[in-house]
Amino acid sequence: MATNIQTENIELELSAVIVSVNEFDTPEVLVIKDEKGVAQLPAGPFDPVHHTTLELGLRAWIMEQTPFTPGYVEQLYTFGNRGRVAMKGKEAKRVVSVGYLALTWCEEDQAERLAPWRSWYEFLPWEDWRQGRPEMIDKHILPSLKRWIASAETQTERDDRKRRCAACFAMRDDGAGWDYEPVLERYELLYSARLLPEVFRDKGEKLPPVEEHELVPGRSMRYDHRRILATAIGRLRGKIKYRPVIFELMPESFTLLQLQKTMEAIGGYQLHKQNFRRLLENNRLVEETGEMSKKTGGRPAALFQFRKEILSERVAIGVKMSPSG
Amino acid sequence: MATNIQTENIELELSAVIVSVNEFDTPEVLVIKDEKGVAQLPAGPFDPVHHTTLELGLRAWIMEQTPFTPGYVEQLYTFGNRGRVAMKGKEAKRVVSVGYLALTWCEEDQAERLAPWRSWYEFLPWEDWRQGRPEMIDKHILPSLKRWIASAETQTERDDRKRRCAACFAMRDDGAGWDYEPVLERYELLYSARLLPEVFRDKGEKLPPVEEHELVPGRSMRYDHRRILATAIGRLRGKIKYRPVIFELMPESFTLLQLQKTMEAIGGYQLHKQNFRRLLENNRLVEETGEMSKKTGGRPAALFQFRKEILSERVAIGVKMSPSG
DNA sequence: TCAAAAGTGTTATCCTTACACCCATGT
DNA sequence: ACATGGGTGTAAGGATAACACTTTTGA
Numbered sequence: 040m041a042t043n044i045q046t047e048n049i050e051l052e053l054s055a056v057i058v059s060v061n062e063f064d065t066p067e068v069l070v071i072k073d074e075k076g077v078a079q080l081p082a083g084p085f086d087p088v089h090h091t092t093l094e095l096g097l098r099a100w101i102m103e104q105t106p107f108t109p110g111y112v113e114q115l116y117t118f119g120n121r122g123r124v125a126m127k128g129k130e131a132k133r134v135v136s137v138g139y140l141a142l143t144w145c146e147e148d149q150a151e152r153l154a155p156w157r158s159w160y161e162f163l164p165w166e167d168w169r170q171g172r173p174e175m176i177d178k179h180i181l182p183s184l185k186r187w188i189a190s191a192e193t194q195t196e197r198d199d200r201k202r203r204c205a206a207c208f209a210m211r212d213d214g215a216g217w218d219y220e221p222v223l224e225r226y227e228l229l230y231s232a233r234l235l236p237e238v239f240r241d242k243g244e245k246l247p248p249v250e251e252h253e254l255v256p257g258r259s260m261r262y263d264h265r266r267i268l269a270t271a272i273g274r275l276r277g278k279i280k281y282r283p284v285i286f287e288l289m290p291e292s293f294t295l296l297q298l299q300k301t302m303e304a305i306g307g308y309q310l311h312k313q314n315f316r317r318l319l320e321n322n323r324l325v326e327e328t329g330e331m332s333k334k335t336g337g338r339p340a341a342l343f344q345f346r347k348e349i350l351s352e353r354v355a356i357g358v359k360m361s362p363s364g
Numbered sequence: 365m366a367t368n369i370q371t372e373n374i375e376l377e378l379s380a381v382i383v384s385v386n387e388f389d390t391p392e393v394l395v396i397k398d399e400k401g402v403a404q405l406p407a408g409p410f411d412p413v414h415h416t417t418l419e420l421g422l423r424a425w426i427m428e429q430t431p432f433t434p435g436y437v438e439q440l441y442t443f444g445n446r447g448r449v450a451m452k453g454k455e456a457k458r459v460v461s462v463g464y465l466a467l468t469w470c471e472e473d474q475a476e477r478l479a480p481w482r483s484w485y486e487f488l489p490w491e492d493w494r495q496g497r498p499e500m501i502d503k504h505i506l507p508s509l510k511r512w513i514a515s516a517e518t519q520t521e522r523d524d525r526k527r528r529c530a531a532c533f534a535m536r537d538d539g540a541g542w543d544y545e546p547v548l549e550r551y552e553l554l555y556s557a558r559l560l561p562e563v564f565r566d567k568g569e570k571l572p573p574v575e576e577h578e579l580v581p582g583r584s585m586r587y588d589h590r591r592i593l594a595t596a597i598g599r600l601r602g603k604i605k606y607r608p609v610i611f612e613l614m615p616e617s618f619t620l621l622q623l624q625k626t627m628e629a630i631g632g633y634q635l636h637k638q639n640f641r642r643l644l645e646n647n648r649l650v651e652e653t654g655e656m657s658k659k660t661g662g663r664p665a666a667l668f669q670f671r672k673e674i675l676s677e678r679v680a681i682g683v684k685m686s687p688s689g
Numbered sequence: 690t691c692a693a694a695a696g697t698g699t700t701a702t703c704c705t706t707a708c709a710c711c712c713a714t715g716t
Numbered sequence: 717a718c719a720t721g722g723g724t725g726t727a728a729g730g731a732t733a734a735c736a737c738t739t740t741t742g743a
Contacts, residue, residue: 048412048413049374049375049376049410049412050374051374051376051460085374085444085460087373087374087458088373092444092445093442093444093460114441114442116439117418117439117442117462119410119417119418120417133412135376135410135418137442201676202675202676203676205676205677206675206676206677294721294722295722295723296721296722311705311706311707312722312723313707313723313724313725314705314706314707316723316724317704317705318704318705321703321704333714333715336714336715336719336720336721337713337714337715337719337720337721337722338712338713338714338715338720338721338722338723339713339714339721339722340721340722340723341722341723350527350531351526351527351528351530351531619694619695620695620696621694621695636732636733636734637695637696638696638697638698638734639732639733639734641696641697642731642732643731643732646730646731658741658742661692661693661694661741661742662692662693662694662695662740662741662742663693663694663695663696663739663740663741663742664694664695664740664741665694665695665696666695666696
């Protein structure tokens with residue numbers, strides 16, 4: 040080690056993507072607004088003196104900044120790009136951020152009172168396919184991406200851009216082949232193509248005038264929090280297939296349609312009712328409580344609960360997402 | 365924030381699990397030995413001044429400590445347990461460690477010369493089912509775990525321990541139902557049951573005398589590096605199913621049996637030859653180079669190469685692991 | 690000639706996907 | 717009566733898992 044190593048100027052930040060699905064089947068994240076009204080995630084520095092573990096530190100920050108006591112918490116990723124710098128006195132500190140995913144279920148009336156919940160599709164609107172293929176993809180994203188591909192300087196670069204676009208946005212004419220999982224990859228592709236405002240912010244450049252820029256619709260966030268959000272959604276969409284995490288977002292008992300709607304909210308597309316139910320049955324994920332719900336608006340529905348026993352029966356359990364609707 | 369926050373005493377360590385599969389189909393990790401001969405992973409502190417990103421910092425450390433230039437690198441997890449403390453001057457520093465997985469393919473003769481490669485099953489021998497169910501599981505692990513379950517103080521605790529054991533070690537009499545993926549969960553279960561020497565080391569306790577302890581066979585590592593290794597194996601076993609990472613461990617061209625043996629080395633169990641090949645064919649993962657290999661010992665085998673085009677065709681591609689042998 | 694590995698055929702079973710239809714309740 | 721959601725039957729197609737067998741080489 041010949042070089043002069045500096046390890047002092049690090050701040051470890053703990054950030055949380057707290058997710059809930061509300062009664063209108065909107066997947067929401069808890070955000071905090073700074074002075075300028077820009078959304079950011081609940082976060083705070085890791086304090087090695089007071090925090091026994093990273094996760095406990097995160098829980099402490101959540102409880103300080105929000106009215107929630109988090110239940111399920113999972114580490115996502117550690118982000119350490121040079122862009123993330125904080126000034127402390129006259130010294131530049133490098134901020135390394137450990138992102139976490141937390142899942143809760145939120146009482147209906149409580150959801151009303153807690154203002155800072157936002158639909159996560161406000162930030163990543165191209166991820167919501169529940170009403171079919173979002174218009175903005177054909178009208179906005181694909182044309183911009185095509186220009187971006189064409190503007191590459193070498194053929195190799197052009198091919199590489201093409202490959203990334205094809206893999207992320209399934210740029211086939213039939214629109215089929217959309218994969219709901221690579222949320223982060225899509226975000227990063229849009230970032231590479233300079234279609235997000237944070238590209239300019241991170242580089243210290245000014246936003247191009249409205250007539251010129253091709254920025255993709257969707258609310259931005261402070262720092263790299265939108266990237267952390269994309270990581271969280273991607274992880275959740277992946278995990279749901281082999282771990283029963285969906286129940287962390289549900290009340291004790293629920294109807295099957297409620298469960299389906301919650302899955303759809305997370306996955307961002309519609310499911311086939313009967314296949315979904317057969318899947319639940321085959322995997323013995325839920326059991327009837329015996330109660331009925333009359334709040335459904337139609338015929339009363341049987342109430343179900345999560346079969347906790349399966350946790351010891353198998354390790355890989357989850358809900359695969361067969362599309363259709 | 366009423367409390368007095370301390371964020372200064374953090375050291376961010378970057379550690380790498382560098383994986384390769386050798387010509388004898390042994391999955392290996394690159395280790396370094398400290399003065400006492402205890403194995404540890406290549407690692408070094410993150411230097412925010414010289415390292416642009418965490419990953420580049422890691423790559424720099426690998427190149428300094430090993431004769432390798434890493435190719436595929438992936439972040440695993442960030443470990444921040446209070447146990448991890450380093451003394452710096454008279455001040456205690458909290459070490460937070462970011463673990464990475466790196467995959468390489470290693471020339472045969474190179475493998476000979478590079479001493480520090482070790483089979484990863486030396487550290488986690490219960491994970492290798494290629495020769496069938498390891499004896500130690502029935503002779504050693506399960507009896508110890510049963511005693512651990514019985515020794516719980518409350519019924520709730522007993523049930524919880526039982527559930528964890530059942531989920532991790534498939535404690536059914538027929539021995540079926542082994543899931544090769546939850547490597548970390550199994551490691552952590554053995555840790556909870558105090559069957560690993562590092563439990564005592566981490567707590568500052570002395571190892572119980574040989575007659576009394578029930579420690580499970582398997583080499584330990586420094587710090588929490590064995591936990592990081594378990595995380596790496598689990599992640600790799602999971603990822604292989606939906607991303608074509610296996611090819612990072614292969615030479616440019618290879619025979620199908622070579623590929624199968626490499627998969628088996630990672631997964632820790634034997635695959636069914638024909639089903640494996642059908643899978644490769646269905647997913648169009650490989651293509652013939654036209655060359656033949658005569659080094660197989662039997663009939664010459666066709667050489668194949670990875671079909672790179674699929675990277676743009678689909679996002680989810682990998683090799684599912686149908687067992688049998 | 691025999692060991693060692695390459696390479697192929699076939700089948701039962703299960704899961705996925707896709708149809709289409711009837712039932713019970715509130716307004 | 718009708719809108720709304722609850723709840724079911726059935727069938728084609730494909731992937732999986734499990735059989736067993738022939739072929740080609742080197743020693």
